[in-house]
Amino acid sequence: MTLATTKHSLEQWHEMINTRDLTSLNDLLAEDVVFRSPVAYKPYEGKHVVFFILTNVIQVFQDFTYHREFYTEDGENVVLEFSANVSGKSLKGIDMIKFNEQGKIIDFEVMIRPMSGLAALAEQMGARFAQYQVDA
Numbered sequence: 001m002t003l004a005t006t007k008h009s010l011e012q013w014h015e016m017i018n019t020r021d022l023t024s025l026n027d028l029l030a031e032d033v034v035f036r037s038p039v040a041y042k043p044y045e046g047k048h049v050v051f052f053i054l055t056n057v058i059q060v061f062q063d064f065t066y067h068r069e070f071y072t073e074d075g076e077n078v079v080l081e082f083s084a085n086v087s088g089k090s091l092k093g094i095d096m097i098k099f100n101e102q103g104k105i106i107d108f109e110v111m112i113r114p115m116s117g118l119a120a121l122a123e124q125m126g127a128r129f130a131q132y133q134v135d136a
Contacts (some may be wrong), residue, residue, distance in 0.1 A: 003075035009103035010078055017064070022055045029105050032040025036061070036109035037121040038093070050108065052132055053125075060086055060124040076100075084117075086124055 009028060016022050026047065033054055036043040044050060056066065061084035068081045080095040093112035100106045112118045 003104040005069060005101070006071065006075050009099055009105070010097075012048060013097075014066070017058065017066070022051075022058060025051055028103075029102055030102075031107055034107050036107070038110050038112045038118055039125070053121075054108075054130045056128045057121075057125060060121065060128070062086065071090060077125060086117060086120040089117045089120040091121065 001120045012024070012028055016025060016028075023098070027052055031047050032045065033047055033050045035050040037044065037053070044053060064082060064084040066080050067083050070079045071077070077096065077098050081092070082095065083090070083092050085091070091112050092112065093110060096107075096109040096111070097105055098107035112121065
């Protein structure tokens, strides 16, 4: 695993977020990717559900902006600081992303504050998730 591989994958991630076009997200996710939500205790596992979560959350966020990024020395992990609005509530958060040797995302954990922003996000995503589970 090299830092160059992670940076290349992260460039793809930023391009998708900036254009709000996540059609190539499947190429970036490992089959056994795990998503750790700020509102759910149990992680979500598998490419299909993580694809659903990430493509929907980018629709829920308004004025989404990344501010800073930090890499671990081994080049496998990156932390991205962001801000956004949901239903008129401001929030700040971090995405903690781990990549495998092929540059695929294997773990994606999100932390968000304050509680009012997290509650607004949970409400919006809860409604979308209810529909997802009906359709599945």
